Amino acid sequence: MPVNKMIVDAMLGTFRNMLQECKDKNLSGDNMDAMAATLARMEQLAVEMDDTGAYSGQLVQEGLFMKFSDHYSKVLSAAAQQTGPSNSGVYDEAADKQLLQNTLNAYRDTVERIKENKTEIKEMMGSHATDADVLFKDKIIIDAIEQLIALGESGISYPEFLAQLIEKGLDKALEGSVVTGESLQYLLDAAIATAANPFLIKKEEEKLALHKKLAAASLVNVPDNLQFQLDCEKIEWTHEPDIIKWNKIKEGWEKSLFWLDEWITAYCSFAPFIEPWAAAKEPKEAVKESQGCVPGKLRVWEKINHRYFGLSAKELFLHPSFAWDAEYHWIYWSQEYVEFLVNEVLPVCIPFQQPAINLIEIAEKMHNDNRKINPNIHHPTLRYATFFNSYFREGEFVKRFGETKKVKSNAAAWKSVNL
Amino acid sequence: MINYLEAYKQYYFLRMKQREGNVDYNNTYTAEKNLFDIISSCTKLEEFKDKIGNANEQVALALVTDEQNIRLRHYEEIKETVKAACCRRILDKVKKCNNVSEVISMVNEEQNLSNIEITTDTIYPFADMLFLENIEIWEQADIPSEYKERYAAYANEERAGIKKAYASIEKEMNNWQPGWKFNFERIDEERHRRLLPYSNEVIAAQIKSTQQILNK
Numbered sequence: 132m133p134v135n136k137m138i139v140d141a142m143l144g145t146f147r148n149m150l151q152e153c154k155d156k157n158l159s160g161d162n163m164d165a166m167a168a169t170l171a172r173m174e175q176l177a178v179e180m181d182d183t184g185a186y187s188g189q190l191v192q193e194g195l196f197m198k199f200s201d202h203y204s205k206v207l208s209a210a211a212q213q214t215g216p217s218n219s220g221v222y223d224e225a226a227d228k229q230l231l232q233n234t235l236n237a238y239r240d241t242v243e244r245i246k247e248n249k250t251e252i253k254e255m256m257g258s259h260a261t262d263a264d265v266l267f268k269d270k271i272i273i274d275a276i277e278q279l280i281a282l283g284e285s286g287i288s289y290p291e292f293l294a295q296l297i298e299k300g301l302d303k304a305l306e307g308s309v310v311t312g313e314s315l316q317y318l319l320d321a322a323i324a325t326a327a328n329p330f331l332i333k334k335e336e337e338k339l340a341l342h343k344k345l346a347a348a349s350l351v352n353v354p355d356n357l358q359f360q361l362d363c364e365k366i367e368w369t370h371e372p373d374i375i376k377w378n379k380i381k382e383g384w385e386k387s388l389f390w391l392d393e394w395i396t397a398y399c400s401f402a403p404f405i406e407p408w409a410a411a412k413e414p415k416e417a418v419k420e421s422q423g424c425v426p427g428k429l430r431v432w433e434k435i436n437h438r439y440f441g442l443s444a445k446e447l448f449l450h451p452s453f454a455w456d457a458e459y460h461w462i463y464w465s466q467e468y469v470e471f472l473v474n475e476v477l478p479v480c481i482p483f484q485q486p487a488i489n490l491i492e493i494a495e496k497m498h499n500d501n502r503k504i505n506p507n508i509h510h511p512t513l514r515y516a517t518f519f520n521s522y523f524r525e526g527e528f529v530k531r532f533g534e535t536k537k538v539k540s541n542a543a544a545w546k547s548v549n550l
Numbered sequence: 551m552i553n554y555l556e557a558y559k560q561y562y563f564l565r566m567k568q569r570e571g572n573v574d575y576n577n578t579y580t581a582e583k584n585l586f587d588i589i590s591s592c593t594k595l596e597e598f599k600d601k602i603g604n605a606n607e608q609v610a611l612a613l614v615t616d617e618q619n620i621r622l623r624h625y626e627e628i629k630e631t632v633k634a635a636c637c638r639r640i641l642d643k644v645k646k647c648n649n650v651s652e653v654i655s656m657v658n659e660e661q662n663l664s665n666i667e668i669t670t671d672t673i674y675p676f677a678d679m680l681f682l683e684n685i686e687i688w689e690q691a692d693i694p695s696e697y698k699e700r701y702a703a704y705a706n707e708e709r710a711g712i713k714k715a716y717a718s719i720e721k722e723m724n725n726w727q728p729g730w731k732f733n734f735e736r737i738d739e740e741r742h743r744r745l746l747p748y749s750n751e752v753i754a755a756q757i758k759s760t761q762q763i764l765n766k
Contacts, residue, residue, distance in 0.1 A: 188725025197662040201655050208651075222554060222595050290557035297564040357617060361624045368628050376747035420697060427691030434690075435683055439748050482692035 134186045139177040142187070146170050146199055153206055162205040169199040211237075231289040238276050238283075245269050259531075265522050268311050275304045300351035310359065312346070315339040317522065324518030326459040326511070328377050328452070330370045337366045376440075377452050383436040384447040388464065390429045391472040394480055395494045397421035427482045445550070448473050454548045460510035465542030466549075468503045473550050504540040555595045562586040565609075574620055581605070581612035610650045614657065615641060629740040632671045636664035670727045673742045675715040676734075682759055684708045712763050734761065 133139075150170055153163060173195050180186045190196060211233060249269050253260035279301055283292050296302045319335035326332070341362050345354030396402055402421075403414035411417035433444040442450065456462050462469065471493060479486055497503050512535045516528035529535075566586045569579035585605045592598045618637045625634035640660050647653045675681070688705035716732055723730035734757055736742060746753060 182725075184722060185725045191662065191666055191726060192728075194659060194662045197658045201658055204654060205651065222599075224552070227552075227554065288552045288554065288557055290554065290561045291552075294557070294561040294564050297561075297568060357620060361621065365624070365628060368630075372744050372747065375745055379747055424691065424693045424697055424701075427693040428687050430692070431687045431690045432683075435686060438752055483694075 133178045134180055134183055138183050139174075139186075142190075143170070143173055143177070146173065146196075149199075149203055153203070156210065158206050158210055160206065160209060162202040162209065166199055166202040166206060169195055169202065173199075227289045231283055231292055234289070234292075235280055235283040238280050242273055242276050242280075245273060262523060266314075266317075268313055271311055271313075272305070275301070279305070300349065300353070303349060303355075304351045304353050306353070306356045310342070310354075312339065312342050315342050320518055320521070324515045326455075326461075326514065328374060328455065330374045330377065334366055334370050338363050341366070380436075380440060380442070380447060380450045381452040381456070383432075383440070383442070384450070384453055386432060387429060387444050387447060387477070388469065388472060390425050390432070391476050391480060392464070392468075393421050394425040394429070395472065395476045395486055395490065396498070397425070398486055398491045399495045399498060401495075401498070422485070426480045426484065429480055430482060444477055445473065448550050453550075457545050457548050459514075460505060460507045460545065462505055462545070463508060465503055465505050465540060466545045467542055468497055470549060471497070500541055501539065502542040504538055504542060505545060506538060506540040506542050507544050508538050509535050555589075555592060555598075558595065558598070559586075559589050562589050575613075575616045577612035577615045578609065581609040585609060604649065607649050611644055611647060611653060614644050614653055618644070631739070631741065632667050633664065636660055636667070639663075666726050670723050670730055671736070671741075672719070672723070673737050674719055675712075676732075676737060676756070676760060677742075677746060679756065681708050681712045681715070682756055685759075709763050712760065716764055734766075 147170065150166055153166065172193070173190060176186060176189055180189065246269070249263060249267055252267065253263045256263055279296065282295060282299075282301070287295070315335070315338055319332070319339050322332045322335045342354055342359065345359055345362075346352045349355065393407075396405075397408070397418050402408055402418045408414045408417045408421070429444070436442055436444070436447060440447075447453070457466070457469075464472070475490055475493075476486065479490070516532075516535065519528040520526065562582070562585055566579065566582040569575040569582055572579065585602075585608075588601050588605055589598050592601065618640045622634055622637035622641065625631075625637060640657055643656050643660070644653060647656060685705045685708045688701045688708065691701065693701060720730065720732060737746070737753065737757065743753075748756075
């Protein structure tokens with residue numbers, strides 16, 4: 132069975148259009164034939180193979196995308212040479228004007244292509260088409276190109292035009308408009324609103340600062356493209372180990388909290404009647420398993436984390452990732468319940484031991500008083516909605532994703548962590 | 551009346567000056583200077599056409615050389631050896647290229663190869679310790695005896711999960727590189743090792759456990 136037609140169309144659509152565009156211009160030659168043969172090979176593989184992953188792997192292994200683009204460049208290059216000045220060896224005003232016109236036409240085509248691409252994107256985005264105006268800063272690049280076209284149309288010669296591109300830095304302005312300060316600010320604002328961890332914010336801050344620094348060093352306020360790209364890569368590289376370690380330690384205290392809650396709640400009288408036990412085939416037996424097995428699992432988990440990071444179960448909660456998640460309302464449980472679990476339940480959660488009656492009573496009361504859940508657990512969504520509305524219009528978040536419901540909880544809001 | 555020769559001299563002068571004093575673009579500057587020297591020696595624009603030879607193409611080759619050297623230094627500094635290898639191959643091959651068209655094809659080919667190398671340079675699923683952690687929990691937890699058999703079965707399910715995950719990555723990578731096999735030695739290479747926040751002893755033990763499960 133061939134590879135799914137919709138996937139193949141998405142993968143090969145651009146290449147089919149490129150070949151058709153060359154045919155429409157009546158272009159021919161060896162490279163044109165090679166383009167057609169390369170596309171035919173891609174189409175043939177799509178029919179012969181059935182697995183999408185294997186298909187895209189084969190296309191890359193045979194270098195078919197690369198070969199197609201290579202021949203396409205040569206076809207266009209040959210076509211441009213044919214329309215260039217005659218090979219008479221005379222460089223006169225007519226030849227000069229022709230060269231300038233060819234260059235300006237290429238820029239005009241580019242503007243058209245950018246506009247067409249944006250129109251296509253907007254069509255794909257349907258009712259959210261206006262988002263494209265926020266996310267794709269095509270005006271910046273179009274303005275830069277139109278500035279070049281205006282210069283070319285001002286009556287100057289081709290060499291003067293080329294010289295002015297360098298003198299005014301317009302060639303660099305064109306290069307640097309791919310990544311803009313505005314798009315980096317958007318990513319930083321998104322990272323701050325999400326507040327997943329401090330490194331993700333730091334990364335975006337550093338990229339924006341880098342952009343500003345390199346732009347300030349440039350004649351036209353545009354960073355050197357290659358330097359910006361490599362320095363951004365270095366920023367990612369620097370912070371990646373910290374992010375991985377942060378998340379792994381967070382996993383340590385998250386899983387510990389999960390088991391502490393399971394263990395103490397399993398001793399509450401209502402345990403067989405609430406989730407997760409109520410969903411079991413034999414709820415009472417499931418409760419018994421939680422009571423008997425959780426301490427053993429928790430202590431092996433503690434041993435694993437101690438081996439990894441030299442941290443005891445209690446010390447996992449003293450890691451900055453815990454305070455961070457508390458501050459940004461990522462923790463599902465309320466502060467009083469977490470303090471109860473960590474300070475009072477954790478020390479006695481030991482294999483083959485049971486919690487004291489008073490601890491069970493506290494857990495039951497917190498449950499019955501509805502004080503276990505963080506009352507501000509909806510804050511991350513509100514925070515993100517504020518960011519989203521600031522870019523896509525007031526009220527837009529609710530319109531698209533619905534109203535953010537406040538959780539029903541009688542617990543007090545989280546304050547500074549006290550473990 | 552425009553003096554085209556003088557206008558072009560000015561243009562090539564500006565191109566040369568752009569790179570002057572920039573040590574990162576030394577080859578480009580030399581090639582640009584050669585081009586400027588050629589046009590400076592002309593008394594008529596027509597002469598330039600006869601004298602230029604492939605000096606213009608040499609600028610493009612020099613620019614590729616300089617940019618790849620910048621990339622190479624960057625990847626060497628951060629010990630990204632797979633990406634650095636691509637730069638070295640381009641730098642080696644660009645010396646043998648005679649024109650821009652050859653350079654473009656060569657760079658595209660090398661980048662295509664590099665993309666495959668980057669994709670297949672993976673230590674997944676080893677980086678995800680979840681399976682091994684679960685096995686340890688199921689097997690080592692102090693639990694009442696009536697649950698031991700069930701927990702041992704859970705541990706075996708995790709073992710099967712590990713085998714499945716390694717078989718799956720091997721199948722996936724073979725789409726990109728036929729004959730690809732998971733390479734445990736790769737784990738200790740700096741670019742992968744720095745992303746595993748554990749001691750050498752922990753890593754060595756995890757490798758041993760995984761190899762035992764996979765019978766490797």
